[in-house]
Amino acid sequence: MYALSAAITATNTKTTHLIVMPLHLSIRFIGDIETRNQTIISEFILLGISEDQKLQPLIFSLFLIMYLITILGNLLIVLAVISDSNLHNSMYFFLSNLSFTDICLSTTTIPKMLVNIQTQKHSITYIGCINQIFIFIAFSGFENFLLAAMAYDRYAAICHPLRYTVIMNSYFCGLLILLSSFMSMVNALIHSLMVLHLSFCTKLEIPQFFCELAQVLKTACSSALINNILIYFMGCILVGIPVSGIIFSYTRIISSVLRMSSAGGKYKAFSTCGSHLSVVSLFYGTSLGVYFSSPFTNSPKKAAVASVMYTVVPQMMNPFIYSLRNKDIKVSLKKLFGRIH
Template identity: 60%
Template sequence: MESGNDTQISEFYLLGFSEKPELQPLIFGLFLSMYLITVFGNLLIILSISTDPNLHTPMYFFLANLSFVDICFTSTTIPKMLWNIQTQSKVISYAGCITQIYFLILFAVLDVFLLSVMAYDRYVAICHPLHYMVIMNPLLCGLLVLVSWIICILNSLLQSLMMLRLSFCTHLNIPHFFCELNEMVQLACSDTFLNNLVMYFAALLLGGGPFAGILYSYSKIVSSIRGISSAQGKYKAFSTCASHLSVVCLFYCTMLGVYLSSAATQSSHASAVASVMYTVVTPMLNPFIYSLRNRDIKMALRRIIGVPVM
C-alpha cells in the first residue's frame, strides 16, 4: 500500500473498548464516575493544602502539584472518550490526536518526575531532619518543580514533532480509547525507526532515571530507619513515607503491567483495558491514599466541609 502524506489525513477513529451498543451506557457511566471522583478528590487535596497554613510545607507543596497534574492527566483522555460515546462517534481529528499525544506524554512524565522529587523530599526529611528546612527551602522546591515542567515540556514537544514527520495511510482505526504514542507509530506507513529510537530512549532516560532516583532515596531511607532504636520512632519515620510509597508502587506497577501484558498478548484491546489502570484508576486513588493515611490532610478536609476537628 502506498503511504499517503500526513497532511491528507484529517481524522482518525478511536475504537474504544467495545463495539456493542448495549455496553456504551455502562462504559459512559463508569468512566464519568471515575473522572468526577478524580477531579473532585484531587481538587479537595489542592484546596485543603492551599487553605491550611499548617500544610504549607515542601511535602504538601509537591503533593498539591501532583494532584493538579493528575487532574490534567485524566482530563487529556476521558472527556473526549465520553463525548464520543455521547455523540455515538469515534472520530478524533488529526490535530486533536497530536494534541492529545502531546499532553498525555507531558503529564505522564511529569507524574514520574514529581514522584521522584517527593522521594527526595522524604529522604531529606528522614536522613537529614535537622537540616530539612534549610535544604528544602522554597527556592529549591520551586526550582525542582520548574525544572520538571521544562524537561517534560521539551520531551513532549520532541515526541509530538516526531509524529508530524510520519505519513499515514487512509481509514486509520486506533484500537484504543485515546491516541497512544506507540499505537500511532505502529499505524504509520513511513519508516518509524527514528521515532522508535527516540521514544524508547526517552522512556529509558525519563522513566528509568527518576525511578532509579526513587530507589536510591528509599534505600537510604530504609538504612536510616533501621538505625533508629525505638519501635515507635521507626513507625513514625516509616509512616511519613507510606502514602508516597503506595502511590509509587501503584503508578509504576500498573504502567509496567500495561506494557508487559501488551508485549505478552500482542493484543491492542488488552493494552487499552490495562492502560485504564495508570491513566484513570491511579489518579483517582491518589487522593484516597494520601487522605486516608495522613492525619493533617484529614483534619484540613474536615475544616473545609465543616466537620468538627476532634
C-alpha cells in the same frame, strides 16, 4: 524524452494539439500528489474499550464516575493544601502539584472518550490527536519527576531532620518543579513533532480510547523506526533517572530507620513514607505491568482495557491514599468542609 500530460483535443479544423511536459517533471508532479494523499488526513478513529453497543452505556457511566471522583478528590487535596497554612511546606507543595497533574491527565483523555460514546462518532481530529499525545506525555513525565522529588523530600525529612527546612527551601522546591516541567514538555514536544513528519494512509483506526503514541505510530505508512528509538531512548533517561532517585532515597531511608532504637520513631518514619510508597507502587506497577504484558497480548481490546490501569486508576486512587493515611490532610479537609457548611 517527453511525457504526455493531457489528452489530445480535436478542433473544428480537425487539428490536434499536444501538450507535453518533461518526463522528470511529470514524475515529480505525480509524486507530490501521492505524498499529499498520504499525509493530509482529517481524523483518527478511536475504537475505544469495546465496540459492543450494548456495553456503551455501562462504559460511559463507569468512566464518568471515575472521572468525577478523580476531579473531586484531587481538587479537594489542592484546596486543602492552599487553605491550610500548616500544610505550606515542601511535602504538601509537591502533593498539590501531583493532584493538579492527575486532574490534567484525566481531563486529557476521559472527556473526549465520553463525548465519543455519547455522540457515537468515535473520532478525533488530526490536530486534536497530536495535542492529546503532547499533553499526555508532558503530564505523565511531570508526574514521574514529581514522585522522585517527593521521595527525595522524604529522604531529607527522615535522614537529615535538623537540616530539612534548609535543604528543602522554597527556592529549591520551585526550581525542581520548573526543571521537571521543562524536561517533560521538551520530551513531549520532541515526540509530537516527530509524529508530524510521518505519513498516514487509509487505515487510521486506533484500538484505544485515546491517542496513545505507540498505537498512533502503528497506523503510519512511513517508517516509524526513529520514533520508536526515541521512545526507548528518552524513556530510559527520563524514567530511569527518577526511578533511580526513588530507589536511592528509600534505600537510605530504610537504612536510617533500621538504625533507630525507638519503635515509635520507626513507626512514625514508615507511616510518613507509607502514602508516597503506595502512590509510587501504583503508578509504576500499573505502567510497567501494561508495558511488559503488551508483547504477549494479541488482542487490541485487552491492551485497551489494560491501559486503563495506568491512565485512569492511579489518578483516581491517589487522593484516597493520601487522605486516608495522612492525619494532616484529614484535619485540613475537616476544616475545609467546616468552612463550606
